[in-house]
Amino acid sequence: MPYTEINRDSLLWMYETMVTIRRFEEQSRREADAGKLRGMHSSVGQEAVPTGLCAHLDENDYVLGTHRSHHHCIAKGLDLNHMMAELLGKSTGTGKGKGGTMHIADIDRGMLGANGVVGSNIPVATGVALTAKVKGTNQVSVVFFGDGASSQGVLHESMNLAGIWKLPVIFVCENNRYAEATPFEYSVAGGSISNRADGYGIPGVSVDGQSVMDMFEVGREAVARARAGDGPTLIEAQTYRYMGHFGADDPLGYRSAEEQQYYIDRDCIANCRAHILEGSFAEESELEEIDASCLAAVNEATEFANKSPFPDPEELLQDVYVSYS
Amino acid sequence: MTQAEATRQISFIQAINEALRQELQRDPSVIVMGEDIAGGGEREDFQDAWGGPMRLTKGLVNEFGRNRIRDTPISEAGFVGAGVGAAASGLRPVVDLMYVSFYGVCADQITNNAAKMHYMFGGKVTVPLTIMTGIGAGTNSAAQHSETLYSIFTHFPGLKCVVPSNPYNAKGLMTAAIRDDDPVIVFNNRQLMGLRFDDHVPEDQYTVQIGKSEIKQEGDDITLIGIGFTTRVCMEAAEELEEQGYSVEVLDLLSLSPMDNDAILSSVQKTRKVVIVDEDYPRCSIAADISALVAEEAFDYLDAPPRRVNAPHASVPYSRPLEALYVPNKEKVVEAALEIID
Ligand SMILES: Cc1ncc(C[n+]2csc(CCOP(=O)(O)OP(=O)(O)O)c2C)c(N)n1
Ligand SMILES: [Mg+2]
Numbered sequence: 001m002p003y004t005e006i007n008r009d010s011l012l013w014m015y016e017t018m019v020t021i022r023r024f025e026e027q028s029r030r031e032a033d034a035g036k037l038r039g040m041h042s043s044v045g046q047e048a049v050p051t052g053l054c055a056h057l058d059e060n061d062y063v064l065g066t067h068r069s070h071h072h073c074i075a076k077g078l079d080l081n082h083m084m085a086e087l088l089g090k091s092t093g094t095g096k097g098k099g100g101t102m103h104i105a106d107i108d109r110g111m112l113g114a115n116g117v118v119g120s121n122i123p124v125a126t127g128v129a130l131t132a133k134v135k136g137t138n139q140v141s142v143v144f145f146g147d148g149a150s151s152q153g154v155l156h157e158s159m160n161l162a163g164i165w166k167l168p169v170i171f172v173c174e175n176n177r178y179a180e181a182t183p184f185e186y187s188v189a190g191g192s193i194s195n196r197a198d199g200y201g202i203p204g205v206s207v208d209g210q211s212v213m214d215m216f217e218v219g220r221e222a223v224a225r226a227r228a229g230d231g232p233t234l235i236e237a238q239t240y241r242y243m244g245h246f247g248a249d250d251p252l253g254y255r256s257a258e259e260q261q262y263y264i265d266r267d268c269i270a271n272c273r274a275h276i277l278e279g280s281f282a283e284e285s286e287l288e289e290i291d292a293s294c295l296a297a298v299n300e301a302t303e304f305a306n307k308s309p310f311p312d313p314e315e316l317l318q319d320v321y322v323s324y325s
Numbered sequence: 326m327t328q329a330e331a332t333r334q335i336s337f338i339q340a341i342n343e344a345l346r347q348e349l350q351r352d353p354s355v356i357v358m359g360e361d362i363a364g365g366g367e368r369e370d371f372q373d374a375w376g377g378p379m380r381l382t383k384g385l386v387n388e389f390g391r392n393r394i395r396d397t398p399i400s401e402a403g404f405v406g407a408g409v410g411a412a413a414s415g416l417r418p419v420v421d422l423m424y425v426s427f428y429g430v431c432a433d434q435i436t437n438n439a440a441k442m443h444y445m446f447g448g449k450v451t452v453p454l455t456i457m458t459g460i461g462a463g464t465n466s467a468a469q470h471s472e473t474l475y476s477i478f479t480h481f482p483g484l485k486c487v488v489p490s491n492p493y494n495a496k497g498l499m500t501a502a503i504r505d506d507d508p509v510i511v512f513n514n515r516q517l518m519g520l521r522f523d524d525h526v527p528e529d530q531y532t533v534q535i536g537k538s539e540i541k542q543e544g545d546d547i548t549l550i551g552i553g554f555t556t557r558v559c560m561e562a563a564e565e566l567e568e569q570g571y572s573v574e575v576l577d578l579l580s581l582s583p584m585d586n587d588a589i590l591s592s593v594q595k596t597r598k599v600v601i602v603d604e605d606y607p608r609c610s611i612a613a614d615i616s617a618l619v620a621e622e623a624f625d626y627l628d629a630p631p632r633r634v635n636a637p638h639a640s641v642p643y644s645r646p647l648e649a650l651y652v653p654n655k656e657k658v659v660e661a662a663l664e665i666i667d
Contacts, residue, residue, distance in 0.1 A: 037465060038464060038465040038466065039466070089465075089643055089644030089645055089646075089647075090644070095643075096644075097642075097643060097644035097647070098467075098468075098640075098642045098643055098644060098647065099467060099468070099643055100465070100466075100467040100643030100644070101467075101643075102467055102469070102470070103467055103468065103469075103643070115469075116467065116468075116469035116470055117426065117427060117429070117430070117469050118399045119399065119430075120430075148398070148399040149399060151398035151399050151400045151403075152399060152400060152401075152402075152430070153400065153402050153403070179360075179361075179398075179399055180360065180361045180364070180375065180378070181361045181364030181365055181371075181374040181375040182360070182361055182364060182365070182366050182396055182398075183365070183366040183368065185366065186366025186367055186368075186396065187366070187396075187397075187398035187399070188398070253364075253365075253371065253374045253375070254364055254365045254366075254368070254371045254374035254375070255371070310644055310645075310646045310647075311642075311644050311646070311647055313646075313647070313650055315642070315644075315647060316637060316639060316642060316647050316650050316651060317637060317638075317639050320638065320639045320640070
């Protein structure tokens with residue numbers, strides 16, 4: 001792809017976003033290893049997918065995620081302090097510590113939630129797009145889900161609904177090759193997820209999800225299509241999770257070291273960095289400054305989270321209903 | 326021979342695994358389906374990569390092959406429904422629903438098909454399906470991975486529901502479930518999977534009868550009724566109450582549908598007081614059901630109203646200090662017991 005329209009600002013924002021995600025995930029891992037949270041599904045390796053897409057969204061647009069959603073949240077502009085606090089179950093977390101790593105949400109920033117039930121958010125995102133359509137707001141709804149989730153019936157029902165109603169929803173499948181220990185080639189009949197869009201009369205695109213520039217191009221088109229009222233798009237981003245499924249598991253139990261290395265050699269941050277330097281969009285020193293500020297932001301979030309108090313016992317029974325009469 | 330050598334102790338996970346393996350050996354119509362119950366897809370070099378998320382099915386694919394031990398895509402409506410169809414047409418499928426909260430994805434297949442086919446078709450079709458599923462809070466896994474929910478299924482006529490509390494009854498109930506001609510749901514508490522037990526578990530096959538509870542210990546002053554993990558909580562509470570001079574009977578319910586009404590009533594008629602300890606949400610719960618049973622059928626024997634210790638009417642919180650307040654524990658049971666005991 002030529003990447004003709006990706007300017008310096010976009011590139012640097014995407015670079016910074018991806019580096020922030022990576023540092024955040026590395027730190028979350030350390031917090032989990034220290035026993036402060038139990039499992040956590042790391043998004044390391046998959047940073048480019050939400051980053052390239054969210055580059056075209058603003059605060060009024062919506063994103064919905066999965067059990068593995070820290071990267072979606074950061075790409076959508078969520079506050080790192082409140083995210084890290086949520087991971088540690090603290091009262092200053094996005095959900096007052098009541099939702100945790102699989103349920104981060106921030107409605108003010110258009111993040112309508114990570115979700116622990118595989119596939120569950122796909123129709124919800126379709127409904128969010130319905131609101132935009134009924135109210136004529138020009139908002140876009142983006143839902144991320146995994147290759148494993150593509151086998152849930154709700155994806156098919158949602159693509160059909162969005163297809164007949166031409167809803168401004170973008171279905172983004174992060175095909176990281178595995179659902180837990182099950183490889184994609186075993187679970188997906190026909191070998192392609194994007195092809196399934198054909199049956200619903202909507203565009204289906206397969207893209208290199210390790211290239212944030214490619215994600216940017218594909219995202220631009222899908223968002224423009226949604227805003228123009230032309231309906232949904234299904235994007236299958238080819239990506240890879242570097243870590244185990246939830247942290248404690250060893251991915252080499254079901255895949256080879258060579259395969260892992262193949263993807264790590266195509267790392268999204270490394271190739272974005274190379275693109276920036278080769279195109280002289282920025283100096284090396286500028287990128288180093290970005291690197292340092294991302295790390296500082298994550299360190300600050302870690303300190304904030306660790307210093308924050310746990311929720312009061314009364315919180316247990318609050319927020320069950322809006323009103324109790 | 327020392328006591329330890331005379332008994333055979335295995336974990337809860339091994340008990341379920343052994344029940345599955347022995348039934349697979351005994352009956353060629355038994356198959357197992359679920360997500361990552363083997364793992365590794367069809368990659369020969371990575372066969373049995375997981376053996377189930379909790380290792381309940383470890384080793385089965387190597388022994389029985391991929392024809393009978395089937396990894397599924399994440400399509401609960403599809404594979405639970407396929408389990409119903411396979412059961413109605415000559416197999417005895419065991420389907421793994423990883424966490425009970427995911428029942429929502431496949432509820433139609435369980436409640437409209439599995440539960441009703443035998444009745445609607447005039448008793449001429451059987452659905453010998455076993456669903457095994459993980460339940461319970463206490464693992465910092467938040468609202469969608471910590472529910473108990475068994476009471477929902479007991480609402481439906483046609484479904485049998487059992488909740489093992491230790492490796493012995495886990496093996497026996499699992500074996501009984503597979504052999505049963507009705508659909509049976511086996512609810513396995515996740516916390517039990519991490520604990521050590523002293524109970525002897527015979528290597529040979531045996532069944533624990535579905536529909537029967539077990540008196541864990543006899544006593545005269547009060548009955549504590551536990552379900553799965555809360556049976557353990559009841560035993561801890563009983564110990565403390567005994568230290569305070571009370572004689573405590575503990576009933577391990579084991580089977581929720583059918584339920585052992587006779588055993589509940591005769592225990593309560595003896596002790597005249599009952600505390601029911603149930604991790605499920607309190608509204609329309611098993612505890613509420615037992616409370617109604619006792620009030621209706623043993624009212625004249627009661628010295629005090631039945632007491633229930635449930636989780637609160639709230640979703641399961643993630644934050645650990647809140648989660649610790651959420652689940653029934655020894656302190657809550659002792660407190661409830663002391664309120665009615667004198
Ligand atoms: C309905 C449902 N079934 C099963 C699970 C257990 N589970 C959690 S994540 C996961 C794998 C998901 O794979 P994929 O959709 O590819 O996402 P990834 O983990 O690769 O990001 C499974 C089976 C679940 N959370 N929800
Ligand atoms: Mg995946």
